[in-house]
Amino acid sequence: MQRFINDPDEVVEDTVKGFVKAHADLVRRAENPRVIVARQAPVKGKVGVITGGGSGHEPAFIGYTGVNMLDAVAVGELFSSPTAKSFLDAAREANGGRGVVCLYGNYAGDNMNVKMAIKLAAKEGIEIATVVANDDVCSAGPLERAKRRGVAGEIFMWKCGAAKAAQGASLEEVRATAQKAIDNCRSVGVGLGPCTLPAVGHPNFVIEPGTMEVGIGHHGEPGVRVEPLKSAKEIAADMAATVLDDHALPPGTEVAVLLSGLGATPLDELYILNDTMAEAIEARGLKIYRTYVGNYFTSLEMVGATLTVLALDDELKQLLDVEVHCPAMR
Amino acid sequence: MQRFINDPDEVVEDTVKGFVKAHADLVRRAENPRVIVARQAPVKGKVGVITGGGSGHEPAFIGYTGVNMLDAVAVGELFSSPTAKSFLDAAREANGGRGVVCLYGNYAGDNMNVKMAIKLAAKEGIEIATVVANDDVCSAGPLERAKRRGVAGEIFMWKCGAAKAAQGASLEEVRATAQKAIDNCRSVGVGLGPCTLPAVGHPNFVIEPGTMEVGIGHHGEPGVRVEPLKSAKEIAADMAATVLDDHALPPGTEVAVLLSGLGATPLDELYILNDTMAEAIEARGLKIYRTYVGNYFTSLEMVGATLTVLALDDELKQLLDVEVHCPAMR
Amino acid sequence: MQQLVNAASGEIVLALAQIVIENRAYLSEIDGKIGDGDHGVNMAKGFGLAADRIKGHTLTLAEAFDTLGTVLMTEIGGSMGPLYGVMFTNFAEVIDKAEAIDASAFGAMLRKGIEGIQSIGSAEVGDKTLLDTLVPAVDAFEAACAARRPFSEALDQLCAAAEAGRDSTKDMVAKIGRASRLGERSRGVLDAGATSCALILTTLAHNVQRRLQ
Amino acid sequence: MQQLVNAASGEIVLALAQIVIENRAYLSEIDGKIGDGDHGVNMAKGFGLAADRIKGHTLTLAEAFDTLGTVLMTEIGGSMGPLYGVMFTNFAEVIDKAEAIDASAFGAMLRKGIEGIQSIGSAEVGDKTLLDTLVPAVDAFEAACAARRPFSEALDQLCAAAEAGRDSTKDMVAKIGRASRLGERSRGVLDAGATSCALILTTLAHNVQRRLQ
Numbered sequence A, B: 001m002q003r004f005i006n007d008p009d010e011v012v013e014d015t016v017k018g019f020v021k022a023h024a025d026l027v028r029r030a031e032n033p034r035v036i037v038a039r040q041a042p043v044k045g046k047v048g049v050i051t052g053g054g055s056g057h058e059p060a061f062i063g064y065t066g067v068n069m070l071d072a073v074a075v076g077e078l079f080s081s082p083t084a085k086s087f088l089d090a091a092r093e094a095n096g097g098r099g100v101v102c103l104y105g106n107y108a109g110d111n112m113n114v115k116m117a118i119k120l121a122a123k124e125g126i127e128i129a130t131v132v133a134n135d136d137v138c139s140a141g142p143l144e145r146a147k148r149r150g151v152a153g154e155i156f157m158w159k160c161g162a163a164k165a166a167q168g169a170s171l172e173e174v175r176a177t178a179q180k181a182i183d184n185c186r187s188v189g190v191g192l193g194p195c196t197l198p199a200v201g202h203p204n205f206v207i208e209p210g211t212m213e214v215g216i217g218h219h220g221e222p223g224v225r226v227e228p229l230k231s232a233k234e235i236a237a238d239m240a241a242t243v244l245d246d247h248a249l250p251p252g253t254e255v256a257v258l259l260s261g262l263g264a265t266p267l268d269e270l271y272i273l274n275d276t277m278a279e280a281i282e283a284r285g286l287k288i289y290r291t292y293v294g295n296y297f298t299s300l301e302m303v304g305a306t307l308t309v310l311a312l313d314d315e316l317k318q319l320l321d322v323e324v325h326c327p328a329m330r
Numbered sequence C, D: 001m002q003q004l005v006n007a008a009s010g011e012i013v014l015a016l017a018q019i020v021i022e023n024r025a026y027l028s029e030i031d032g033k034i035g036d037g038d039h040g041v042n043m044a045k046g047f048g049l050a051a052d053r054i055k056g057h058t059l060t061l062a063e064a065f066d067t068l069g070t071v072l073m074t075e076i077g078g079s080m081g082p083l084y085g086v087m088f089t090n091f092a093e094v095i096d097k098a099e100a101i102d103a104s105a106f107g108a109m110l111r112k113g114i115e116g117i118q119s120i121g122s123a124e125v126g127d128k129t130l131l132d133t134l135v136p137a138v139d140a141f142e143a144a145c146a147a148r149r150p151f152s153e154a155l156d157q158l159c160a161a162a163e164a165g166r167d168s169t170k171d172m173v174a175k176i177g178r179a180s181r182l183g184e185r186s187r188g189v190l191d192a193g194a195t196s197c198a199l200i201l202t203t204l205a206h207n208v209q210r211r212l213q
């Protein structure tokens, strides 16, 4: 493992410490060391917006804590849901008296831990509403959308939900807007190289050189099919088609595009993909309102990329435009 | 090569195309396809600020084009200086009538091409002043600072120079401020894994597993020594010491810290490094004013990181605070 | 009638921790094939933490189960935190007041563990989860008791059924958890949770057997 | 007296392009050892582009050199763009008006190339650059001419000195360019530019020899 780490079991602890030191102007650590809180949180009278998830996806989830973004984030071990206690503590830190919305991804562990946190929070009089992201097209068929994984679409869910909360909306309004955002998202991932959990010490799965894994998950969950490695043009066109075939948006729809590297993919390659993706999206009569290209939601040092397309309406456009101050996005 | 590319000879072209599509709100391509221009440039009455360099360092150099940042950037082939013609065209695009400052890195090719561009520009009545970045501590001894390479410290040189120009300073003032910024920068790089020029098809150099290259250059130029791979703590402490021993800053000095991945290093590892670096910097009595952690200046898919420390005075602090709108930084 | 003295049996949990820690790499490897490769790491961390808390204290089995369950639930997260967490805290609840645990109490304890897991995870037998080990194992144990076999022999039945249950997951297509997204590609590999559950149950059974009075 | 007809000798530049393109991988490999591994790529791209412009046209050697130099200078960048660019445009300048090129004109042409490279790159012999091939080669050519050896034989001297010059870089420590940062680590490897320069000079010499009248 050619990596910058100390004790493999301390990767999360060391990451969080270094993160808080770098961004002390925006975030702080709660008493529970597995909870990151925005400096200004809780904001009295504002709906609290939280998320949580396994680590190893940096800048997700912690990097999206900030002004007009998430109020608090529960931090799990690498690729492992945070505890119910951490979700609960995040809710406590975010609670400004009007309830808390927890916007998280559809994974068994997160579902269970959030469920338990909701019960515990209710006992303290904190109402937690939830939205469960399920934007990953390849993780289940169109008739089983509720089974799909949440991936980089979560970023749009957070952005829109948090902006809505910042504008003074009620818990139900924030929940509904975040739900709309994720309902309007479709994502797909392609993996060219695996990742290694430091404590395991060898790659989680194998991607033979010259092949690629289409539909790969954010934790190295194998994709839906293995294909010979194609040109960037072909891969980008395939990814756009996968997402847009599932989406079926009327021509003229405005969309936001998020193209994220999985950790070890350099930025030039993401731009190379974007060149074709933008063309493919526009070829369907869609209008690209904004594009984000970078390492927004990663999987340790996996080589690969995800594409997320968010269909916009006036409300979502306006929420996307709200300025944010957080480590991971502008 | 598990990479997202098309024709290996078209990597730069495809990257630039995808880049301009993603950031059309901020940048445009000049008539010379190897020049990227900020949307608002040229600004009449403002000193133009340009740079240029080889590609493969994305988001550098193009990603720093924008509002209160660079006016135009000359784009070279992968790891290869732009042509004199491209530097000249960048100067033309940036010229608002008060001259142009070209802030670039100390590489033989860039030096020669800029020199030629200056001559050509002079014929058209465009005065080009230059600052040559030489922040890379390991690339030459302290008595030969003029020989040192420019690396990620260039970002601070651009940021401070561009902010100064945005405030209406004269060509000489902008040049002097950018010169001060780079004079106040020291950088060091550590490589854990090599990179591959797509047209070459195999890694440029070898880093044996279990070893690391200390003092590596941004183009895979071998470092000053090969060492057994150490823990993140030890590496970070070494890097901080290398930079600060060369810097000799009086206690109490405020500094900005930039920790950049080299392309394939995931963000969590950079935060792990930052944890120790921040401690090591503070242990010398220095005060960290701001920290940037991310893929700011890369080398294709090299595994590794660079640390840059910029010593601040009131002017530089205030220039660092000026808001920017560009794809690569906030 | 054979029974286990609750007092001082807390050490059994140390044996569970040991077997889990010994199988750290193996369990992660299985999980890596159709999951995310961290099952062994998660389990070893949780059981190791709990063992650290238990070591040097003389605990009843109920107290030790409660410590283990609470550590899993509050400090481990993932799927295993809540699932095994609720299983062990439920175990503890049933035997909490008992001075001695007979076969019937032991069966009630196991059953309550299943209930806890299903209440929170909503999986069924056949979904390719740890329930495919746990449910047939408990069924076999109860059947042996109903047939008036001695406690120790019922534990043998439990072990045999746990291992058969674990092996049954090999041919299953996962219907829940990460692996369920793989469809047919999830067939042909053991389930990681079913494998750890078999290790836990057989180690538990053997340690109980050695202490039966 | 042997001489080369300028008209229609533009094809010689195609031969230069061919040898550079054939050695693309080799030149990059050498550069990779102490530089950034792109010398062959840069050179092949520039010479290939120039060849595309020249192919199908009947050009004088001066015109072809000018095309090559201009392409390198305006479209290639890097170090090679300006350095070889100025060399070839300077070559072109000297022989521009000549109908035929004798040994003395050829020597003047080469000398002007060196001047161009030094004016822009400020390197010296011994710095481990292409000048370590070019300067001794031109010195040898001029010495042969001064000794009244025939043009063709002077070209043989040029080739021998170019190759010896190239080989001399192996033991040098680089004093300029990327490799200079390596200090002692730059010793033991040929310089990439010196290697490409030897290829260019020997190919140029052989093609001139074949055309001498």
Ligand SMILES: Nc1ncnc2c1ncn2[C@@H]1O[C@H](COP(=O)(O)OP(=O)(O)O)[C@@H](O)[C@H]1O
Pocket (backbone or CB within 6 Å): A079, A080, A081, A108, A109, C031, C035, C036, C037, C038, C039, C040, C042, C043, C078, C079, C080, C083, C117, C120, C121, C122, C123, C128, C129, C130, C131, C176, C177, C178, C191, C192, C193, C194
């Ligand atoms: N809803 C559920 N009910 C019972 N067991 C489950 C459920 N979901 C997952 N599992 C078990 O969890 C195991 C995976 O555990 P682990 O790898 O530690 O967690 P994660 O899936 O979060 O990485 C699976 O092998 C399966 O046996």
Ligand SMILES: Nc1ncnc2c1ncn2[C@@H]1O[C@H](COP(=O)(O)OP(=O)(O)O)[C@@H](O)[C@H]1O
Pocket (backbone or CB within 6 Å): B079, B080, B081, B108, B109, D031, D035, D036, D037, D038, D039, D040, D042, D043, D078, D079, D080, D083, D117, D120, D121, D122, D123, D128, D129, D130, D131, D176, D177, D178, D191, D192, D193, D194
């Ligand atoms: N100032 C200089 N004068 C003469 N030759 C030089 C000079 N600087 C570099 N070179 C030559 O350039 C070669 C490297 O060329 P190349 O790899 O194409 O460019 P770059 O160094 O920009 O990657 C070196 O091997 C050396 O011979």
Ligand SMILES: [Mg+2]
Pocket (backbone or CB within 6 Å): A078, A079, A080, A081, C036, C038, C078
């Ligand atoms: Mg997991």
Ligand SMILES: [Mg+2]
Pocket (backbone or CB within 6 Å): B078, B079, B080, B081, D036, D038, D078
């Ligand atoms: Mg180069």
Ligand SMILES: [Mg+2]
Pocket (backbone or CB within 6 Å): C031, C035, C036, C037, C038, C039
């Ligand atoms: Mg797992």
Ligand SMILES: [Mg+2]
Pocket (backbone or CB within 6 Å): D031, D035, D036, D037, D038, D039
């Ligand atoms: Mg080179």
